[in-house]
Amino acid sequence: xxxxxxxxAGLASGAGFGVKGKxxxxxxxxxxxxxxxxxxxxxxxYLLVNFSTTGELLYMSEGMELPAAAKAIExxxxxVVKVEKDKLYIEEEEIPTTQLVKRLLDVKQNWEKYYPDxxxxxxxxxxxxxxxxxxxxxxxxxxxxxxxxSDINFAVIRK
Amino acid sequence: xxxxxxxxxxxxxxxxxxxxISLLSVCICFLLLTTIWIQIGSMNVKQAVGGQAASxxxxxxxxxxxxxxxxxxxxxxxxxxxxxxxxxxxxIAGVDGKPDFVELANYxxxxxxxxxxxxxxxxxxxxxxxxEDIIQxxxxxxxxxxxxxxxxxx
Numbered sequence: 001x002x003x004x005x006x007x008x009a010g011l012a013s014g015a016g017f018g019v020k021g022k023x024x025x026x027x028x029x030x031x032x033x034x035x036x037x038x039x040x041x042x043x044x045x046y047l048l049v050n051f052s053t054t055g056e057l058l059y060m061s062e063g064m065e066l067p068a069a070a071k072a073i074e075x076x077x078x079x080v081v082k083v084e085k086d087k088l089y090i091e092e093e094e095i096p097t098t099q100l101v102k103r104l105l106d107v108k109q110n111w112e113k114y115y116p117d118x119x120x121x122x123x124x125x126x127x128x129x130x131x132x133x134x135x136x137x138x139x140x141x142x143x144x145x146x147x148x149x150s151d152i153n154f155a156v157i158r159k
Numbered sequence: 160x161x162x163x164x165x166x167x168x169x170x171x172x173x174x175x176x177x178x179x180i181s182l183l184s185v186c187i188c189f190l191l192l193t194t195i196w197i198q199i200g201s202m203n204v205k206q207a208v209g210g211q212a213a214s215x216x217x218x219x220x221x222x223x224x225x226x227x228x229x230x231x232x233x234x235x236x237x238x239x240x241x242x243x244x245x246x247x248x249x250x251i252a253g254v255d256g257k258p259d260f261v262e263l264a265n266y267x268x269x270x271x272x273x274x275x276x277x278x279x280x281x282x283x284x285x286x287x288x289x290x291e292d293i294i295q296x297x298x299x300x301x302x303x304x305x306x307x308x309x310x311x312x313x
Binding site: 033034036037040041043044047048050051057058066067068069070071072073074075076125128129130131132133134135137138139141142145150151152153154155156157158 | 176179180183184186187190191193194196197198199200201202203204205284285286287288289290291293294295297298301302310312313
């Protein structure tokens with residue numbers, strides 16, 4: 001009864017409306033499973049290609065917009081100093097501006113405690129909103145220089 | 160062919176597509192939930208003051224001073240005199256308070272086309288220069304082949 005696809009059902013011919021002399025036509029439609037599987041496979045491949053194995057390295061606050069850059073390189077895990085609304089944070093802990101050098105030195109001296117299984121490379125990531133004025137960023141760069149972080153990475157969104 | 164009346168057994172097997180579709184559906188759900196859509200990267204820079212090791216012959220470098228009105232002033236140092244004369248003291252006026260990135264790309268394209276040894280630029284932003292403008296200027300430099308970038312603290 002349900003062996004024929006809808007295209008052969010012949011609704012226009014009056015099948016299923018009591019017309020004598022003709023058999024009941026099939027109204028069930030067959031799903032094209034092959035094309036469905038193809039679509040799913042393409043989707044899975046696309047998502048696997050875009051899948052990031054490095055994990056989430058930065059915590060993005062609400063309203064924070066990073067600047068965009070085309071020639072950005074891959075972000076690596078190191079000390080993150082966040083500049084948000086004229087406040088400074090090291091790994092989400094608010095730091096007074098005057099205490100930044102001291103706190104960065106503390107992180108450097110106790111590196112194993114804060115970042116186990118990694119080595120200190122002198123790199124620091126600065127995460128700031130795209131509208132942030134340079135004066136506070138300059139303060140962070142200087143503090144990093146004083147504390148031995150000469151390699152500065154600005155967090156950006158890849159274009 | 161030889162008069163045998165035995166019928167041939169069908170050798171075709173059907174793949175169970177329903178199970179396969181279920182597996183793919185689970186994969187798609189998992190990947191949609193865990194994929195990070197925003198690709199975060201980093202722009203690597205060095206501190207322009209005190210960051211370089213002293214060496215015998217100084218490398219050619221470009222100093223860029225960013226004005227708060229978006230004007231860019233260039234100074235070429237440790238380069239042959241003919242390039243310093245042509246490109247050494249140039250300025251690009253800002254557009255609507257922002258640097259003119261198109262003009263900057265043109266200028267750097269001409270400079271690197273004529274003098275390919277230049278690979279270092281040191282950027283000095285103004286106090287109120289937005290972070291976005293600094294990053295865009297760096298991006299244009301990298302796009303034009305100048306890879307070693309530094310920023311000067313105020």
